[in-house]
Amino acid sequence: MCSETQVFEGKGLSMSEKIINQEHVAVFMHDFRGGGAERVSISLCNELVRHDVKTTIIVVNNKGEMARQISETVNIIELKSMRMATSFWELKNVVKKIKPDKVISHMTHANVTACIASLLGGFREKLFIVEHNQMQRNYEVVRKRSVKLAYLLAKVIYKAPKKIIAVSEGVKDSVCEYTSAKREDVAVVYNPVVTNRILNHVVSEKIELHPYFNDDVPVFVMVGSLTIQKNYSLFLQAFKMFICKQDARAVILGEGEERQKLEAQKELLDLRGKVDFVGFVDNPYDYIANADAFVMSSSWEGLPTVLIEALALGTVVVSTDCKSGPREILDSGKYGYLVDVDDVNALSETMFDALNNANFDIKARSMTFTAEASVKGYFNVIREGA
Numbered sequence: 001m002c003s004e005t006q007v008f009e010g011k012g013l014s015m016s017e018k019i020i021n022q023e024h025v026a027v028f029m030h031d032f033r034g035g036g037a038e039r040v041s042i043s044l045c046n047e048l049v050r051h052d053v054k055t056t057i058i059v060v061n062n063k064g065e066m067a068r069q070i071s072e073t074v075n076i077i078e079l080k081s082m083r084m085a086t087s088f089w090e091l092k093n094v095v096k097k098i099k100p101d102k103v104i105s106h107m108t109h110a111n112v113t114a115c116i117a118s119l120l121g122g123f124r125e126k127l128f129i130v131e132h133n134q135m136q137r138n139y140e141v142v143r144k145r146s147v148k149l150a151y152l153l154a155k156v157i158y159k160a161p162k163k164i165i166a167v168s169e170g171v172k173d174s175v176c177e178y179t180s181a182k183r184e185d186v187a188v189v190y191n192p193v194v195t196n197r198i199l200n201h202v203v204s205e206k207i208e209l210h211p212y213f214n215d216d217v218p219v220f221v222m223v224g225s226l227t228i229q230k231n232y233s234l235f236l237q238a239f240k241m242f243i244c245k246q247d248a249r250a251v252i253l254g255e256g257e258e259r260q261k262l263e264a265q266k267e268l269l270d271l272r273g274k275v276d277f278v279g280f281v282d283n284p285y286d287y288i289a290n291a292d293a294f295v296m297s298s299s300w301e302g303l304p305t306v307l308i309e310a311l312a313l314g315t316v317v318v319s320t321d322c323k324s325g326p327r328e329i330l331d332s333g334k335y336g337y338l339v340d341v342d343d344v345n346a347l348s349e350t351m352f353d354a355l356n357n358a359n360f361d362i363k364a365r366s367m368t369f370t371a372e373a374s375v376k377g378y379f380n381v382i383r384e385g386a
Contacts, residue, residue: 023053023054023101024053024054024055024056024098024099024100024101024102025048025053025054025055025056025100025101025102025103025104026055026056026057026058026095026098026100026102026103026104027041027044027045027055027056027057027058027103027104027105027106028057028058028059028091028103028104028105028106028110028113028114029041029057029058029059029060029105029106029107029110030059030060030061030084030107030109030110031059031060031061031062031063031064032059032062032063032064032065032066032067032070033063033064033065033066034064034065034066034225034254034255034280034282035225036132036224036304036305036306037106037107037132037133037302038064038066039066039069039305040132040167040191040192040193040305041106041130042066042069042070043191043192043193043195043371044104044191044192044371044374044375044378045057045070045071045074046069046070046071046074046195046371047192047195047371047372047374047375048375049071049073049074050071051375054075055073055074055075056074056075056076056077056098056100057070057074057075057076057077058077058079058091058094058095059076059077059078059079060078060079060081060082060083060084060087060110061078061082062076062078065280065282068282069282077094077098079091079094083146084109084110084113084146084150085109085113085146085149085150087113088113088114088116088117088120089117089120091113091114091117091121092117092118092120092121093121095117095121095123095126096121100126101126102126102127102128102382103118103123103126103127103128104128104129104130104165104378105127105128105129105130105161106129106130106132107130107131107132108131108133108135108138108147108150108151108154109146109147109150111129111130111131111154111158111161112150112153112154112157113150114127114129114161115127115129115157115158115160115161116157116160118160118161119157119160124160124161124162125162126162127160127161127162128161128162128163128164128165128378128381128382129158129161129163129164129165130164130165130166130167131164131165131166131167131171131174131175131302132167132171132191132302132303133171133174133300133301133302134170134171134174134300134301134302134323134324135151135154135174135175135178135179136174136177136178137174137229137299137300137323138151138229139151139152139178141228141229154178154179155178155179155180158175158179158181159181163185163186163187163381163384164181164185164186164187165186165187165188165189165378165381166186166187166188166189167188167189167190167191167302167303167325168188168190168302168303168324168325168328169188169324169328170302170303170323170324170325170327170328171188171302171303171324171325172186172188173324174323174324187381187384189374189377189378189381190303190368190369190373190374190377191303191305191308191369191374192369192370192371192372192373192374192375193305193308193309193312193366193369193370193371193374194308194309194312194366194367194369194370194371195370195371196371198285198309198312198313199312201285201289201313203285203286203289203290203313204286204290206290208286209286209287209290210251210276210278210287212249212250212251212276213290215249217247217248217249218246218248218249218292218293218355219248219249219250219251219290219291219292220239220248220249220250220251220291220292220293220294220295220351221250221251221252221253221284221287221288221290221291221293221294221295221315222235222250222251222252222253222254222294222295222296222297223252223253223254223284223287223288223294223306223309224253224254224296224298224304224306225254225255225256226252226254226255226256226257226258226259226262226277227256227257227258228258228299229298229299229300229301230254230256230258230296230297230298230299231297231298231299231320231341231342232252232258232262232297233261233262233265234297234320234342234344234347235250235295235297235347236262236265236266236269236271236275237269237344238297238344238345238347238348238351239271239274239275239348239351240269240270240271241344241345241348242348242351242352243271243274245352246352248274249274249275249276250271250274250275250276250295251275251276251278251287251291252275252276252277252278253278253279253280253281253284253287254277254279254280255279255280259277262277263277284306284309285309285313288306288309288310288313288315289313289314289315291310291315292316292354292355293315293316293317293318293351293354293355293358294306294307294310294315294316294317294318295317295318295319295347295351296317296318296319296320296326297319297320297347298319298320298322298326298341299320299322299341299342300322300323300324301322301323301324301325301326302324302325303324303325303328303329304319304325304326304329307319307325307326307329307330307336308329308366308369309366310362311329311335311336311362311363311365311366312363312366314362314363315362316336316337316354316358316360316362317330317335317336317337317354317362318336318337318339318347318350318351318354319336319337319338319339320338320339320340320341320342320347321338321339321340321341322341326338329365329369330365331365334360334365335360335361335362335365336360336362337350337353337354337358
């Protein structure tokens with residue numbers, strides 16, 4: 001087990017000073033789909049350019065719902081290979097051509113490609129890779145062979161970068177355990193979640209959202225990809241138990257490969273008219289802010305963005321106490337409810353508590369995860385490794 005670590009929060013840095021000596025940062029990722037990791041990667045890029053850092057996103061596939069959220073001042077280069085597994089040579093050539101001062105890669109399959117490119121192109125000292133999730137758990141469920149291979153290669157090739165950045169203490173433990181990386185080679189920097197976009201968001205009236213908000217009953221909201229990891233099946237069971245005692249509605253935002261199974265489970269549990277799978281929503285803030293409670297039923301996480309967003313929007317949170325992130329974010333239950341993973345009874349009962357007994361200083365806690373603090377943390381890691 002890895003020992004205790006420092007979280008880089010960028011304390012003591014003035015926004016008026018030049019907080020990074022390097023003027024050009026390249027960020028490498030797969031695409032701009034609507035996942036949490038993609039969202040925070042884009043937030044990081046937007047925050048970098050806000051601090052006058054020239055920022056280039058190198059992407060394998062320039063597609064996805066999140067593309068519209070990228071600042072116009074961020075340069076985008078799409079690789080021609082169109083496949084992550086074969087893009088390392090082209091990535092090497094692009095880095096050689098644009099000559100960034102630092103390269104930051106996000107998510108395991110992209111990280112492995114970046115490591116190979118850095119070995120071929122001689123930019124290991126510039127490379128920082130970011131892990132967003134529990135590596136062992138992801139490896140166990142991933143189906144695509146090329147991604148499976150990437151996870152296996154990570155055990156060997158994660159010695160290549162200058163530094164590994166984990167988005168939470170729990171993810172750092174996962175990286176250390178899965179890849180045998182040395183503790184001192186892995187830094188923790190929280191994601192840039194609380195941005196001006198969420199702080200300045202004006203919440204729409206309920207009547208403009210989903211019809212469920214017009215019913216005179218509590219509404220629970222969930223946000224996330226419809227995958228095995230998110231364990232929506234657990235929530236549906238807990239929600240069925242809940243409405244046996246009190247009427248309620250549930251709105252679930254997100255898309256994914258488990259949708260058909262979850263829709264079938266909804267019908268089996270006779271939840272038609274009670275639960276709606278809305279699909280991907282570009283801006284979920286209005287749904288979260290108008291919810292009576294936000295629920296997350298995941299089996300595992302890294303640092304779940306949506307929990308932090310719910311806190312920033314002032315919505316009480318109920319989450320499984322999974323590895324990793326929820327306990328860190330909620331400070332062991334001081335800022336929201338934690339229940340054991342797969343405990344359907346506890347989840348259902350705690351949803352009652354969230355409606356009736358919640359008393360947390362929610363918004364104050366969210367300020368631990370500001371974009372400004374995250375970018376300063378990245379700068380600190382880069383400076384330390386310079």
